[in-house]
Amino acid sequence: MPRYAEDHERYDDSNRAFLQAFMARSTMTFSEAKPVLAAIFSVRDEEQVSPEDITEDDLQTYIAAANSAISPFDLEIRSILPQIEINNNDPNAPPPPAPERVYALVNTTSDALTQLATTYSADEIAFVKRILDAMFDTYNTRRQEAMVISSMQALQLAKAGAGDANRRESGTQQQQATQGGAAQSLTMTQAETMLKQLLEQGWFEKSRKGYYRLSPRGLMELRGWLVAAYNDEGIRKIKFCAACRDIITAGQRCGDRDCTGRLHDHCMRNFFRMQKSESCPVCKSAWPGDRFVGERAITMSDPAAQRARRSAANAQQAEAGPSTQFTLPEMDVEDEVDGGEEEAGSD
Numbered sequence: 029m030p031r032y033a034e035d036h037e038r039y040d041d042s043n044r045a046f047l048q049a050f051m052a053r054s055t056m057t058f059s060e061a062k063p064v065l066a067a068i069f070s071v072r073d074e075e076q077v078s079p080e081d082i083t084e085d086d087l088q089t090y091i092a093a094a095n096s097a098i099s100p101f102d103l104e105i106r107s108i109l110p111q112i113e114i115n116n117n118d119p120n121a122p123p124p125p126a127p128e129r130v131y132a133l134v135n136t137t138s139d140a141l142t143q144l145a146t147t148y149s150a151d152e153i154a155f156v157k158r159i160l161d162a163m164f165d166t167y168n169t170r171r172q173e174a175m176v177i178s179s180m181q182a183l184q185l186a187k188a189g190a191g192d193a194n195r196r197e198s199g200t201q202q203q204q205a206t207q208g209g210a211a212q213s214l215t216m217t218q219a220e221t222m223l224k225q226l227l228e229q230g231w232f233e234k235s236r237k238g239y240y241r242l243s244p245r246g247l248m249e250l251r252g253w254l255v256a257a258y259n260d261e262g263i264r265k266i267k268f269c270a271a272c273r274d275i276i277t278a279g280q281r282c283g284d285r286d287c288t289g290r291l292h293d294h295c296m297r298n299f300f301r302m303q304k305s306e307s308c309p310v311c312k313s314a315w316p317g318d319r320f321v322g323e324r325a326i327t328m329s330d331p332a333a334q335r336a337r338r339s340a341a342n343a344q345q346a347e348a349g350p351s352t353q354f355t356l357p358e359m360d361v362e363d364e365v366d367g368g369e370e371e372a373g374s375d
């Protein structure tokens with residue numbers, strides 16, 4: 029029962045204040061919205077309203093009003109549940125805390141990279157694009173759907189041409205890239221600064237283990253673009269959770285690598301309860317529970333496989349000699365060949 033809903037036939041100063049507060053930050057959760065709305069209501073009602081009095085319905089009412097006001101400007105407040113990774117396979121462990129929904133103001137027409145172009149240079153955008161290619165293509169393979177990159181890998185992409193960018197540019201990006209000729213490399217310092225800014229502005233997140241990944245905001249803004257850039261007929265690099273239908277970049281996968289069954293950690297419990305069996309939502313085979321997508325595809329992969337990879341990498345290094353630049357020992361790039369089929373049609 030929204031206490032204040034009845035007042036909201038029209039868009040007033042309180043709605044404007046809410047939208048302003050929203051625009052002043054890149055994202056907002058219900059907990060963060062409580063003091064904001066309490067302050068707004070206190071002014072409007074000329075009496076002290078406590079943050080504890082704010083309900084989820086109040087927030088929804090204000091978001092709905094804001095959305096009608098901003099839709100003519102191709103803006104929309106959208107939300108996503110952060111993908112909480114549960115690094116614990118103990119079946120008796122207490123259920124993890126429910127993740128708190130994150131709201132963000134998203135441009136509904138232009139892709140997020142186009143928006144970044146108002147702040148960053150073409151070369152900087154090309155660097156971001158190389159990072160996205162690394163996350164969603166190079167390190168998102170059939171064998172290992174990591175969708176994260178280490179700081180070292182990110183910095184190696186400062187060099188234009190590294191990881192190679194230009195094959196699947198969106199239309200706008202292509203224009204920008206060709207307008208000023210090929211993208212130039214960034215210096216290490218420029219790349220470091222850029223990464224820092226992307227973290228501060230809430231596009232990327234850095235995990236405790238030092239991997240960069242797209243933040244909830246980044247995912248909301250880039251969802252459409254990612255699908256357009258990395259999915260094609262028969263190729264589905266960007267996958268969706270079978271329970272909540274939202275994009276999945278951290279969660280669990282079916283035991284069959286060719287099956288598209290994916291579930292967020294926070295969606296799994298309820299989903300299996302409703303389905304009444306712990307089986308893959310797509311192919312119905314038993315759900316393994318220890319096959320991951322996201323960072324854990326690297327950090328929690330089968331130890332035997334990891335050992336084998338490491339010794340193979342060491343052997344290669346030994347053969348090549350110490351001076352040779354080794355690349356990305358942690359990552360499994362052996363089935364990079366399956367990226368080949370996507371390169372068709374580079375107009």
Ligand SMILES: [Zn+2]
Pocket residue numbers: 269270271272273274291292295
């Ligand atoms: Zn889900």
Ligand SMILES: [Zn+2]
Pocket residue numbers: 282283284287288289308309310311312313
């Ligand atoms: Zn399956």
